[in-house]
Amino acid sequence: MIRLRAVALTIGAAAAALTLTMGTAQAAPGDTSTMCSSSLTPGGYVDVQWWNSGGCGSGFNPNTKKIMQLTGYPVGTVVNACASTWPPAGWTIVSSFYSAGCQYSAVPSFDKNSWQLKRVS
Template identity: 70%
Template sequence: MAVTALAVTASPASAAPGDTVNMCASALTPDGWVDVQWWNSGGCGSGFTPNMKQIKDLRGYPVGTQVNACASTWPPAGWTITSTYYSSGCRYSAVPSFNPNTWTLKRTS
């Protein structure tokens, strides 16, 4: 008997709060979403600059929710930056740096 595995990912148009989607860095992060991780992928081209990102849907979270997000996109409306720090998973540049590149965001409205 053959078993077939099927990977299903949510599209930004039909996602629920907290859903994640992987996409090439050349695509813009949709409104209401944030970047949460960066890496290199042969499927998105070549080079030393991270070219793949994981994005997370922040729409629909209740006020008071906190999430961590890469500083490569601005927080959506209603979210406030409460702290900044460095994370190796948020290196979105080919030039390494230990400068803060990650935010803790809080839903405020």
């Protein structure tokens, strides 16, 4: 019985990982997805919003984030993103500002927590 559970858990985890990989690989520029903050933001994506959700655990820290695909945007495109992850290659920080939707800390402040990014290459 224990082996059966272990096999089922392994197959389930592999299927979940495959689904996540397939979902992010086929995303178009500007597509968004929601994920728990315990997972790293995939390459080519930026965080665009943070909040607290019971689906990702409990506590005072914002634990859920919306991520947006930047790969595929043309040079010159400008987007806003949370400063919780670095911009992908080819993107540069144009300015920084405060956004209530980008509070990714348990200790909120009015410090600049967002960036305006521009595709440069």
